[in-house]
Amino acid sequence: MSEFKHKPVLLRETVDTLLVRDLCVGKQYLNSGIFVDGTFGRGGHSIELLDNLDDRSKLFVFDKDPDAIKSANLLSLKDNRVQVIHSSFVKMKEELLSRNIDKVDGIMLDLGVSSPQLDNPCRGFSFLHKGPLDMRMDTTRGISVAKWLEKADLNDIRKVIFEYGEERFATKIAKEIVARRKIKPICTTTDLVDCVSSVVHKNEKGKHPATRTFQALRIYINNELEELSSSFPSFVELLKPYGRLAVISFHSLEDRIVKRMIRNFEYPSDVYHKLPLMENELPKSILRSLERVFPKDNEILGNKRARSAVLRVAERTVVPFSNFLKF
Ligand SMILES: C[S@@+](CC[C@H](N)C(=O)[O-])C[C@H]1O[C@@H](n2cnc3c(N)ncnc32)[C@H](O)[C@@H]1O
Known part of the structure; x- marks a missing residue:
């Protein structure tokens, strides 16, 4: 197991939202079903979920990161309910279908970096430790940030830093x-920290000058936002009626996507409002937004990472997914 530890954020809150059907086993109330952890990390959320599932349950865990997968493989050796898939959650539907699973009871995603x-x-x-400028979550494919910065166009660098870092000094940084x-x-x-620090002199309170640039390049090199928005419909399609989706995001760009996606599936008629459809022809809600949860003060005191976290939870309705697609 890796020497580097991860403290899970909104742990109980996330797991509790996925556990909807209690089953009394002996003196314990357990849930039963098929669940997915799309971002295993070091398994904090997976382990907590497994503790509340009966022996017949299954948990499929995904991660892009080979180190996370090593950790998941160790867990699967101890617990035969766990199946490990080294892949982006973009391929969740196809990977599960290839294992004869077409519907699941719950999906959780704890986005971002561990x-x-x-x-x-x-x-x-991290801008705090000296190391190769890589930032790939999946080190077995793709190119590192260093490699991309070797050849990328000035305008592309500026755009990435501006859009994914919401950095107002993006032009200066890209030129430097x-x-x-x-x-x-x-x-x-x-090298990157020195470069950014030489042109960003105005510190935001409590923020290193390179925070936004590092966030932007990480999001870009891992295709984080596109992967989230393109795969969201497949998560909804995979859920059984009343199945739950729980997503933890750490910055406004991610949270905006999750919020918009849930909204589109909850009010699909808004998506099609320009079409000349009768009221009874408009598609019905496929998802129901349940809650938005923020970490409590005592969690933030014990884990600084929790400060920007937000958990959104949605529940699948009984309306067939095909109703959404036919429009
Ligand atoms: C915040 S950590 C998850 C921590 C985990 N919940 C825990 O308690 O240990 C996010 C993890 O998601 C992985 N990840 C990020 N984007 C991914 C994607 N598109 N597909 C699969 N894994 C992804 C990262 O490699 C990282 O290990």
Whole structure:
């Protein structure tokens, strides 16, 4: 198991929202069903969920990160309810179908980056540790941030830093990157920190000047927002009626996607409002938004990462998914 630990955020709140059908086994109330953890990490949420599931249940766990997968494999050796899939959650539907699973009782996603990824200097995710500027969650494919910055166009660098980092100094930072790389490639986290710090002088309270740039490049190199929005419909399609979806996000860009997606499935008629349809022809709600949960003060005191977390929970209705697609 990795030496780097991860403290799960909104742990009980997330697991409780997925457990809807209590089953009395001996003196214990357990749930039964097929569940998916789309972002295993170090398994904090998975382990808590397993503790509340009976022996017939199954938990499919996904992660892009080979280190997370090593950890998941160790768990599956101890618990035969766990099946491990090294893949992005983008492929959740096809991976489950290939295992003869077409419907599940609950799906949870704890988005973004884990503490072991941030704390391991070799992964290049953190501006606090010197290391290669990699930032790939899946180190077995794709290109590192360093490689991308070698050749990327000035305008593309600016756009990524502006859109995914919401950084107002994006133009200055992009120009500095392009100027510096002519002299020496930007290969390490400290090369990038020096570059950003040389042009961003106004510190936001409590924020390192490179925070937004690192966030932006990480989101871009891992295709985080596109993967979330493109796969969301398949999560909804996989849920059984009354099945639950619980998603924890850590920044407004992610949360906006989750909120918009839930809304589109809850009020599909808004999506089609421009079509000339009669009231009774409008598609009905496929999802029902249940709650939005923030960490309590005592959780934030014990875990700084929790400060920006928000959990959104939605429940599948009985309306067939095909009703949504036919329009
Ligand atoms: C915040 S951590 C999850 C922590 C986990 N809930 C725990 O308690 O240990 C996010 C994890 O999701 C993984 N991840 C991010 N995007 C992913 C995607 N599209 N598909 C699969 N895994 C992803 C990351 O590699 C990371 O391990």
